[in-house]
Amino acid sequence: MSTWSTPVAEGPVRGTVAVPGSKSITNRALLLAALAGDGAMRTVAGAARSRDTTLMVDGLTALGAHTAVTPGRDGTLDVAVTAPTHLHAGRVDCGLAGTVMRFLPPAAALADGPVEFDGDPHARARPMSGVLEGLRGLGVAIGPADADRLPFTVVGRGGVAGGAVSVDASGSSQFVSGLLLSGARYDDGLAVTHRGPGAVPSLPHVDMTVTMLRTAGVTVTSESDGATPSRWAVSAGPITPADRFVVEPDLSGAAVYLAAALVTGGEVTVAGWPESTPGSPDLQPIGAVREVLEAFGGSVTVDAAGLTVRGDGRLPGVDVDLAEIGELTPTATALAMLAARDGARSRLRGVAHIRGHETDRLAALAAEGAALGARVTETDDGLVVEPSSTLAPTRPWGAYADHRMATAGALVGLVVPGLEIDDVSATTKTLPDFATDWPALVHGVGIPA
Ligand SMILES: O=C(O)C1=C[C@@H](OP(=O)(O)O)[C@@H](O)[C@H](O)C1
Numbered sequence: 001m002s003t004w005s006t007p008v009a010e011g012p013v014r015g016t017v018a019v020p021g022s023k024s025i026t027n028r029a030l031l032l033a034a035l036a037g038d039g040a041m042r043t044v045a046g047a048a049r050s051r052d053t054t055l056m057v058d059g060l061t062a063l064g065a066h067t068a069v070t071p072g073r074d075g076t077l078d079v080a081v082t083a084p085t086h087l088h089a090g091r092v093d094c095g096l097a098g099t100v101m102r103f104l105p106p107a108a109a110l111a112d113g114p115v116e117f118d119g120d121p122h123a124r125a126r127p128m129s130g131v132l133e134g135l136r137g138l139g140v141a142i143g144p145a146d147a148d149r150l151p152f153t154v155v156g157r158g159g160v161a162g163g164a165v166s167v168d169a170s171g172s173s174q175f176v177s178g179l180l181l182s183g184a185r186y187d188d189g190l191a192v193t194h195r196g197p198g199a200v201p202s203l204p205h206v207d208m209t210v211t212m213l214r215t216a217g218v219t220v221t222s223e224s225d226g227a228t229p230s231r232w233a234v235s236a237g238p239i240t241p242a243d244r245f246v247v248e249p250d251l252s253g254a255a256v257y258l259a260a261a262l263v264t265g266g267e268v269t270v271a272g273w274p275e276s277t278p279g280s281p282d283l284q285p286i287g288a289v290r291e292v293l294e295a296f297g298g299s300v301t302v303d304a305a306g307l308t309v310r311g312d313g314r315l316p317g318v319d320v321d322l323a324e325i326g327e328l329t330p331t332a333t334a335l336a337m338l339a340a341r342d343g344a345r346s347r348l349r350g351v352a353h354i355r356g357h358e359t360d361r362l363a364a365l366a367a368e369g370a371a372l373g374a375r376v377t378e379t380d381d382g383l384v385v386e387p388s389s390t391l392a393p394t395r396p397w398g399a400y401a402d403h404r405m406a407t408a409g410a411l412v413g414l415v416v417p418g419l420e421i422d423d424v425s426a427t428t429k430t431l432p433d434f435a436t437d438w439p440a441l442v443h444g445v446g447i448p449a
């Protein structure tokens with residue numbers, strides 16, 4: 001594996017980028033199209049062209065869906081999915097995709113035989129207990145009997161009675177989303193209650209699930225225990241997504257490009273960003289992401305041109321709770337490490353669960369920061385970044401097979417000369433063209449929007 005030299009910005013980074021469709025929306029839309037159960041074909045347009053999407057398409061094909069992938073607009077994909085009337089036994093490779101390993105087992109429980117699940121070496125370390133406990137609580141057989149991680153086999157029996165289950169979803173919101181996405185196909189529907197030591201993280205992703213289910217004609221309710229929702233129920237009934245569903249650009253993937261404007265005092269626009277429609281919820285947590293970009297000194301606008309961030313080149317320290325948008329932690333840590341060179345201290349909170357992401361992101365960020373001379377300390381639920389006057393690479397920045405670790409390294413490398421990333425191919429999980437798009441943006445060549 002050869003290292004990748006990150007481009008250094010010669011001045012303010014300015015430009016417009018086209019980011020792929022959101023993998024979270026894409027993989028929900030693909031699954032819902034496959035779960036319609038009516039033999040009809042539907043198209044998911046603007047789908048992310050990425051490893052996570054391919055894994056979902058292949059997983060649904062293994063379960064009996066017919067899928068056809070063609071090039072879509074702006075480098076995205078159009079995926080035609082024909083919903084099987086019965087789901088099949090088979091084998092699913094989850095790769096490192098949380099959306100595949102957490103969303104497909106509840107669908108596999110409907111299959112007419114065993115479905116084997118496995119994934120990458122890093123995937124075998126990711127928590128699965130919420131989904132597996134939930135399915136076992138509904139009477140679904142899973143082997144081995146004590147499995148709480150990949151690999152495992154879901155023994156489908158052609159249907160699931162459904163009902164009410166309690167799961168501990170403090171490790172991942174995807175446990176709740178995964179169960180809800182298939183729940184309408186269970187005989188009695190499904191009610192999921194979260195009971196655990198902490199709150200459900202990434203709640204905007206559960207909201208995304210609820211909104212997309214409702215758009216597909218499913219009745220969903222949620223109840224709060226205190227301030228935040230902790231019980232969701234889907235009624236049994238048909239899942240009827242639109243014939244053509246158009247996926248939005250990926251906000252989490254966009255964040256690193258937008259952050260380049262903050263680091264260099266530039267201006268970056270993500271083209272094709274949907275303007276909010278009064279009365280309809282945003283599918284992606286633009287409000288929470290905006291708050292973090294603003295905390296780091298950016299100004300954010302959304303208009304017909306897209307989503308634009310302007311920076312003034314000065315990065316303040318921040319104290320932010322990222323529980324809703326834990327995916328942004330690597331980007332935010334990179335920004336905090338750069339802010340620390342001017343004496344700023346930062347604290348990132350609310351993200352204990354990201355130890356179970358593609359890698360233990362808290363440990364990985366502390367280790368890669370230390371190798372640069374940054375003072376990054378792990379806390380129970382986040383990181384503290386203390387002032388450190390200079391940053392200089394002593395070895396290649398580790399990607400840990402994690403797309404967001406790789407992109408965080410590239411962000412630091414904008415202003416820290418000589419930074420190399422050990423495996424930039426990790427970015428293909430969600431950003432297939434990062435290794436060419438990033439230098440094109442930084443060098444002002446422009447990325448076709
Ligand atoms: O449902 C989804 O599409 C996602 C939910 C979140 O997972 P966690 O709740 O495990 O953080 C997020 O971090 C992940 O990238 C995508």
Ligand SMILES: C=C(OP(=O)(O)O)C(=O)O
Binds near residue numbers: 357358404430
């Ligand atoms: C946590 C992430 O992905 P996954 O869907 O694999 O959980 C992520 O994209 O940051």
